[in-house]
Amino acid sequence: MLKESNHLLWSSVRAIMSQKNLDVTLIKVPAHADDPLNNHVDALAKAAHTDSHLSSRPSSELMAPCILQFNSLPVDMNIRKFIRDIFDAKSLLTLAVLPRFNSYSSTSDIDWACTKFCLNNNKQFVSHRNGRSEFCGFRIKILLDMLPTLTTLQRRKPHIYDPSWLCPQCNSSPETLDHLWTCPYILPEFSPFNTFKTLLLDLRTVCLDKFLSATPLIPLPDSFAAEFMALDCWDCDPPSISCLRLARGLIPISLTGFLGTYFSSSTIWSILDTPLHDFHFDLYVQIWLCRSIFFHHWESAQGITKKMKSSALGPSSISYPSSQISPDSSTPSLATVSLDSWVSW
Template sequence: MGYGWHISNIQNQDFSYCGSIEHFPSATKAEIMAILTALIILPGGSDVTIFTDSQAAISNFQKSAHLQYVSPRRFNKINYMSLWSAIHHIIKKLSLNVKLIKVKAHSSSADNDKADVLAKMGHFKTPPTSITLHGIPNLNISLEWNNEIMIDKDIRKTVGKIIDYRWLDNHMNHNNLSDIYKFTQRNMINWSLTSKFFHHNSRDTYTDDKHSKDISWIIKSSTGTLPTLDFLNQNFPNLIKNDTKCMLCNSAEESNDHIWKCPTLLPHIRSTFRLLADQAQTFLQKYADKLNLCITDSIKYSNTFCWSFYNDAPITDNATLLLRSYVSEDLFRTFRTHFLTQGATIKAILKFMETARCLIKRNIWKVRSATWKDKKRRLQITKKSFKNYQRDPRMKTTRAPRRHNIGYICPQT
């Protein structure tokens, strides 16, 4: 990413500079680097007025003016703290009087447009501009990643994000989640929001049995380990006896993949998604910051819900992700357009996901469960049958070998 600046109040002279930055590039970091490189060339005791179209740079400049009084804990939460430390060190050393003024971006200002052109030119300049930290008094230590990239942002959040990506990578490499891996490659899953939903608790306490059941459903549905007949036959072969045909359509093996595509269950799934579309519209009308006539259309044409309004339309991948407790990018975009802040969007989506989980269990999974109860009754299988099966040493010899590529692996291990 490039940055650039020029001095506008010296006649008949063109004082300008541009360069590039790397590692954690952002528009704010580019503005900060432009301020730093502009200040370092000035003579001591100068009065400086900097015009910038970045309000974030102005706000952070004011907030970071008293870094020496900030506790180490809060100091390490400041983004680009090394650059701000260098800027205030330069100001102090050169006795500069600095004033920052906000100008409107893309307002046809000749000086601002020239700075934008310099920033675009700077994008191609090599090597990228970097600073050494040895001369900054209040920076005694810095954290580097792979002996190459200095972590110049909130350390806890940045390291946490690195660990999250590592956990996610381990999680996605599990064979049972190959379809989720493909959805991830296609950028269909909003993993940040999905993670929040996995840890979300809509109950009053964390020791509530209902909350444990909620988490159990989320884990099993998201990892493809719901107790369908193929899993039960694998773990209890003497009880199921290879009778794994779908109890609803009787045309294919009942598996976690089949259950969401079963032709007999599909009408229930379709009607549930129509209810979910109504619920999404209700949530947006209640919580949205932007109340307009587009709410109905945004739900109706969302890839998550649109298929449910046509009886012959196949279920979409985004709908399958919702059935499996994932927050899709399509669902996030549908909600995000109606809120001013991302925080408000997240709250609304979490409420909607809770409603979706309840409706999916009640209107879809319970249809299958009712059929399974009838089958257990015919086969005279009870809960004790499964418990005694585990305790009976004779059953252990007849149990099918465990397939290690099926089941849930905690991404933290």
């Protein structure tokens, strides 16, 4: 019984049927069918919902083995779902307060419910058969800022990766997660930054088209498209904080707050979900995989081997790779490699 929704209400119905010795046959009536009796019941239910003098039946009269309470309120829903929702909420709260999400500004600027929805739906796109299990890991790692960028590797293994090294692709800034999308690169036509801007603006266009074709709660004003495109999460040159968060999969509340004026939460989440997934997949293929290939060759050029990276030993047991590099290239990068060598990669 506790598995059904509104089980306390059904217990009250059963108690009344038992006390009055009623023989009741339940007949499902289609919604909005304009059935007179169904309309009357709806009116009674709405009146009871707003009646401050209405009291519930004593628990002793309910035909229920037990009545669970949460914060002194009876739980009148599927108990399994209720407990799962409680633990999901606690897990989401634990995630939201991680220090890694406070590097820019308050986490209150993030719509955590929408972020969780889009991340959970990541499972439907992933399987070992379609080869996207690696992409699933990528999406989680950019959310948590756990991609093995050079900055991350320098923190984890400073005895292998010199902390003074800059981004191997541009040699101008540390290779952080945000720098992946803003790297100018040594060849402008292959700049990750240009690719990122193109993908982000494509995401904006796709989302706008979907919302314009969706059914709103209220009519959309003529200024809707202009206001949507002016949101700060689309500011990519230079990228705004909201833009960089969106790239990580953290949905800015400025975006959902604006859309919430015209659409329900379920509509907003379902529309954002697939385009955001496709946006991240394009980041994975067009920026991260390409960068990883170049980074592998760069590591080889520095004498960093797979054995060195997999070793748990510290600097006392492993020769420092920078000793294999000439003094003239203390900050090695792809920019120091000849063009012929770069093209061969």
